[in-house]
Amino acid sequence: MADAAELEALVGTKTQSATVVIERAPLAFFAEAVFDDSQVYQDATVAEAEGFGAIPAPPTFPFVMDNWGRFPDIQGERVKKGPEGLSALGSVFSGGGLILHGEQSFSYERPVKVGDTLKGEGTVVEAYAKESKGKTMTFIVMETQWRDATTGDLVVTSRMNIINRV
Amino acid sequence: MTTGLKKSDLAIGMSAPELRHVLTRTDLVRYAGASGDYNPMHHDEVKATQAGQPSVFGHGMLSMGFLATAITTFVGIGNIVDYSVRFVSQTWPGEELVTKISVTGVRDEGDTHLVDLDVRLTNADGQEKVVGSASALVMA
Numbered sequence: 001m002a003d004a005a006e007l008e009a010l011v012g013t014k015t016q017s018a019t020v021v022i023e024r025a026p027l028a029f030f031a032e033a034v035f036d037d038s039q040v041y042q043d044a045t046v047a048e049a050e051g052f053g054a055i056p057a058p059p060t061f062p063f064v065m066d067n068w069g070r071f072p073d074i075q076g077e078r079v080k081k082g083p084e085g086l087s088a089l090g091s092v093f094s095g096g097g098l099i100l101h102g103e104q105s106f107s108y109e110r111p112v113k114v115g116d117t118l119k120g121e122g123t124v125v126e127a128y129a130k131e132s133k134g135k136t137m138t139f140i141v142m143e144t145q146w147r148d149a150t151t152g153d154l155v156v157t158s159r160m161n162i163i164n165r166v
Numbered sequence: 167m168t169t170g171l172k173k174s175d176l177a178i179g180m181s182a183p184e185l186r187h188v189l190t191r192t193d194l195v196r197y198a199g200a201s202g203d204y205n206p207m208h209h210d211e212v213k214a215t216q217a218g219q220p221s222v223f224g225h226g227m228l229s230m231g232f233l234a235t236a237i238t239t240f241v242g243i244g245n246i247v248d249y250s251v252r253f254v255s256q257t258w259p260g261e262e263l264v265t266k267i268s269v270t271g272v273r274d275e276g277d278t279h280l281v282d283l284d285v286r287l288t289n290a291d292g293q294e295k296v297v298g299s300a301s302a303l304v305m306a
Contacts (some may be wrong), residue, residue, distance in 0.1 A: 033200035040243050056244050059234040067202025085243030101226050105250035
């Protein structure tokens with residue numbers, strides 16, 4: 001468990017860097033897994049008829065896309081394993097206890113779509129602890145900005161709030 | 167963008183059609199594969215019960231994903247600009263999950279028209295699973 005100074009020092013820590021290519025099959029499979037039967041995700045002709053130049057991704061796909069298409073040959077630098085680079089946090093959660101995904105948000109500049117190559121850079125944006133009912137609650141907020149790898153334009157920002165209760 | 171909502175058709179308090187789904191263990195296995203989240207609490211009944219859970223339980227991100235399906239069904243695919251949730255409680259196999267989406271605002275940002283939504287996933291008894299908000303582009 002980290003003290004206040006250690007938590008403060010975590011802010012700005014880089015949690016991950018990953019380059020991913022968005023492919024059709026994982027996206028179509030993901031849509032089925034979130035019970036979305038829209039043919040936009042399955043049939044390129046339907047996507048085109050709906051005005052999409054390429055099949056778009058379901059809204060929460062950015063959370064999982066580095067499990068797909070993160071091939072070694074397109075990585076420029078170090079790659080962190082784990083959901084949004086949780087392992088980069090080191091000893092913060094070493095006190096045991098429950099680790100919970102408390103909140104999640106996405107801000108989209110445009111939909112992610114098949115054929116994109118996106119580069120994600122993650123950082124810790126908040127880290128603090130609170131006492132509650134004799135337990136210590138540690139809050140870590142991580143943000144990953146996914147940019148078009150070619151143009152550098154921001155596509156989607158993912159924010160994850162992790163809570164550790166000891 | 168799939169055909170979206172029209173600003174003139176929207177009013178505060180309006181509700182989107184509910185989506186309902188009875189969660190199964192197979193759903194959890196499919197989401198594990200689709201997401202790469204192989205935490206055994208979501209697919210391994212033996213490990214989940216050894217850890218003191220009554221059974222395996224659903225991924226929080228599956229709840230958020232199903233709620234997103236209801237949002238895009240309402241506002242049109244490709245139109246969401248912000249989507250944010252808080253995870254309130256676990257989901258369990260056998261539970262019927264219900265999406266509840268209502269309009270909280272209709273606004274303009276320059277030439278852009280937006281709808282703001284209160285978004286919730288509950289079970290059939292109304293117990294909240296995830297609670298949040300979303301904003302999406304709408305047509306004039």
